[in-house]
Amino acid sequence: MTTDSVWRGGPLGDRAHAVLAPNPGPMTLDGTNTWILHAPGDDVAAVVDPGPLDEGHLQAVLRRVAERGARVALTLVTHWHHDHTESLGRWAELVEAPIRGGGHGTPFDDDERITVGSLQIRALATPGHTADSVSFHLPDADVLVTGDTVLGRGTTVVAHPDGALGPYLDSLAKLHAVAAERPTLLAPAHGPSHADAAAVIATYQQHRAERLDQVRAALAAGDADAPDVAQAVVERVYADVPREVWPAARSSVAAQLDYLRATP
Numbered sequence: 001m002t003t004d005s006v007w008r009g010g011p012l013g014d015r016a017h018a019v020l021a022p023n024p025g026p027m028t029l030d031g032t033n034t035w036i037l038h039a040p041g042d043d044v045a046a047v048v049d050p051g052p053l054d055e056g057h058l059q060a061v062l063r064r065v066a067e068r069g070a071r072v073a074l075t076l077v078t079h080w081h082h083d084h085t086e087s088l089g090r091w092a093e094l095v096e097a098p099i100r101g102g103g104h105g106t107p108f109d110d111d112e113r114i115t116v117g118s119l120q121i122r123a124l125a126t127p128g129h130t131a132d133s134v135s136f137h138l139p140d141a142d143v144l145v146t147g148d149t150v151l152g153r154g155t156t157v158v159a160h161p162d163g164a165l166g167p168y169l170d171s172l173a174k175l176h177a178v179a180a181e182r183p184t185l186l187a188p189a190h191g192p193s194h195a196d197a198a199a200v201i202a203t204y205q206q207h208r209a210e211r212l213d214q215v216r217a218a219l220a221a222g223d224a225d226a227p228d229v230a231q232a233v234v235e236r237v238y239a240d241v242p243r244e245v246w247p248a249a250r251s252s253v254a255a256q257l258d259y260l261r262a263t264p
């Protein structure tokens with residue numbers, strides 16, 4: 001094990017803090033990171049992705065907010081997937097604050113500026129993993145909260161047909177442009193945080209280009225004529241990933257096949 005494979009949450013700079021939920025798995029890695037966004041001295045905080053329905057986790061998030069001398073004034077959701085939203089009903093009983101994102105509350109405008117106390121938050125539309133995926137940029141803290149669009153380890157799934165590869169590649173380019181302006185910290189929804197968001201995003205862009213080349217090559221090698229094209233491509237291109245994530249790989253392959261049909 002390398003040191004960064006042990007991730008338990010914790011602070012990222014002085015305005016972001018991850019509380020790790022106890023829902024590890026092949027898709028959630030170590031579990032869902034619930035990010036608390038809070039400027040030191042403020043009496044209000046924002047919470048991103050309360051996560052799975054686990055009372056102990058929700059109480060741990062509230063304890064951490066209280067330890068910072070704050071209360072939750074706004075809940076933000078990066079996208080609708082259950083490992084980010086399952087607890088929202090219970091969370092709404094515990095916290096009297098608006099919830100936005102993942103189909104709740106007022107939808108975000110792209111590049112909308114949100115203020116929580118003295119903290120500035122930019123909501124960036126980053127569709128691709130899902131159609132509703134958003135990321136949050138803290139310009140004063142140089143933190144990028146990426147949900148499942150960019151993870152702390154490995155790569156993410158383009159969850160076809162809700163997600164789509166064309167928008168996903170555009171979203172990576174948008175996030176890279178933000179992260180390349182100044183040194184920016186990466187706050188992903190799964191896996192460890194990173195000091196250099198731009199470098200991680202660049203790796204994602206390179207990975208996507210390589211996978212597309214592999215899918216093109218698989219089609220040229222005969223998979224285009226297979227009875228189940230997506231399955232044939234998964235078995236060839238994703239031979240190196242554990243079989244338990246093949247259903248997710250198939251979803252990503254379907255997204256790539258769609259993308260290649262539209263952009264030969």
Ligand SMILES: [Zn+2]
Binds near residue numbers: 084189190
């Ligand atoms: Zn997730």
